[in-house]
Amino acid sequence: MDQNNDENLHSVRITARGAKAAIEIDGQRVDPGALSGYTVSHREGEPPQVVLYSGDHAETAFEGLARLAVGDVPDPGPAAAVFLSAIDAEELERTTLARPDLGTGPQSLTQAMLTQLVEWARGV
Template sequence: MDDELHQVRISASHATATLALDGRDISKQVRGYQLSQAAGAPPVLVLQMSQLVKDDFEGLARVVIGDPPDPGPAAAAFLAAIDAGELERQVLARHDLMDGGPNELTRAMLRLLQEWARGEWKREVADGVPQ
């Protein structure tokens, strides 16, 4: 592994970014990146290379190939922390539960779990006022 640090420039604008490594634009070869730094250590840039790249890349770089994380363990931990009674109470109180479609209870539970996973959870108290 090359231990030499390389010049990295990232110019991000909304949903797009320009990435340059040692002055060479590699933006079209990269589908994603993650930049992190631990205290007292140099930054680490993880590049997720595009599967559509046909160009060659030549040069020295400290390379870390990033694989998307497996969502299974995080999903299992999230679901294990769910209070079944609270889930049932919240779903039965939803305005979109009674749509008459097939599997409406299951669909409402899945929508609520998605909202909770995104941090959009609001517990209702007995008088209907959010807590």
């Protein structure tokens, strides 16, 4: 099938404001509660591609013809395992014990370590 054939292309309008977006396909507004996100990609010589990610508990109805791409959120487990295996336990302990937000209550050390790991994962 010729992917550049105009019959396979649809008019898409995305109006994003902050964390919210209104999406229209061929002039029909997509229920924002039916989506958990979207991506737009474009390669030279090809039409742009929009992938809509359906929400976990949304009922979605669509009528018409479309080229469909189904997006699935990747399993974070393998990436988390690689990240955690690279952590120097001594450095984690030293850095966590030096945190100004380290509390003295139950689980405060664990909470501070988890906070530190999140910061490292984000590159902070």
